[in-house]
Amino acid sequence: MKRREALKIGALGLMAAAVTPAMASKDEYEESPYKKYREKIYNRNRYEKDSKNPTKGELKHTPEIKIGKKDANGYTLVEITIGQEGIIHPSSESHWIDFIELDADGKLVARTLFEPGKAMGYAAYKVKLDGVKKLTAREGCNKHGIWEYTITL
Numbered sequence: 001m002k003r004r005e006a007l008k009i010g011a012l013g014l015m016a017a018a019v020t021p022a023m024a025s026k027d028e029y030e031e032s033p034y035k036k037y038r039e040k041i042y043n044r045n046r047y048e049k050d051s052k053n054p055t056k057g058e059l060k061h062t063p064e065i066k067i068g069k070k071d072a073n074g075y076t077l078v079e080i081t082i083g084q085e086g087i088i089h090p091s092s093e094s095h096w097i098d099f100i101e102l103d104a105d106g107k108l109v110a111r112t113l114f115e116p117g118k119a120m121g122y123a124a125y126k127v128k129l130d131g132v133k134k135l136t137a138r139e140g141c142n143k144h145g146i147w148e149y150t151i152t153l
Contacts, residue, residue, distance in 0.1 A: 037098065037115065037116060037142075040094070040116060040142055041098055041140070041142045042142060042143055043141070043142070043143055043144055043145040044140070044145060044146060045145040045146065046145060046146045046147075046148075047061070047144070047145050047146065047147050048147070048148070049061075049062045049084075049147070054084075056087055057144070059083065059084045059085050059087040060082075060083050060087045060088070060089050061082065061083075061089060061139070061141055061144055061145075061147040062082075062083070062084050062147050062149050063080050063081070063082055063100070063137035063138065063139050063147065063148065063149040064080070064081045064082075064083065064084045064137075064149070065078065065079070065080055065135055065137050065149060065151050066078070066079040066080075066081070067129075067135075067151075067153075070129070071126070074128050074130065075126035075127060075128055076126065076127055076128070076129045077124060077125075077126055078102060078124065078125050078126075078127050078129075078135065079122070079123075079124045080100050080102065080122065080123045080124070080125075080137045080139075081121065081122050082097050082100065082120075082121025082122070082139050083121065084149075088120065088121070089120070089121045089139075089141065091114075091116070091117055091118070091119060091120050091121065092116065092117050093116045093117040094116070094143075095141070095142065095143050096114060096115075096116045096117060096121075096141070096142055097114055097120075097121035097139050097140065097141055097142075098113065098114055098116075098140045098141070098142050099111060099112065099113050099114065099138075099139065099140045100112050100114075100121065100122075100123040100137065100138070100139050101137070101138040101139075102123075102125055102127070102135065102136070102137055102138075103135070103136040103137075103138070104127065104129065104132045104134075104135055105132055105133055105134055106134075106136075109125070109127055110123070110125040110127070116142070121139060129153065132153055133152065133153060134150055134151070134152055134153065135150065135151050135153065136148055136149070136150040137149050137150075
């Protein structure tokens with residue numbers, strides 16, 4: 001194999017390794033400052049609320065998305081709160097939101113990891129939304145799995 005071909009193959013391997021999956025997994029915590037919380041994350045199943053008759057537990061885990069106005073630089077404030085209809089998810093050492101993600105048209109644009117008991121399930125991002133048709137907020141509850149909510153712009 002020629003040197004140039006070997007370098008190309010190596011570069012492609014590095015690029016593939018750098019791709020981030022669209023949800024925080026237990027394995028991601030192994031390689032991060034959050035490693036010490038890995039054993040407290042029990043559930044990575046995906047859930048959806050019953051849109052016609054949601055329970056308080058479903059409302060507590062479903063992200064709410066609020067869209068602000070576009071600023072002079074073309075960025076729009078997108079706020080994500082975990083909980084709907086005034087039912088907000090708690091944050092304690094044993095039960096907390098461990099991550100929030102924001103996807104624009106299926107592509108990850110932002111992710112925030114949270115330590116147990118240190119922050120509530122809230123994140124705000126300034127995002128360029130020109131041409132974006134759908135925003136999806138996703139959250140991980142260490143006990144009750146992954147929940148998402150999508151809005152159409």
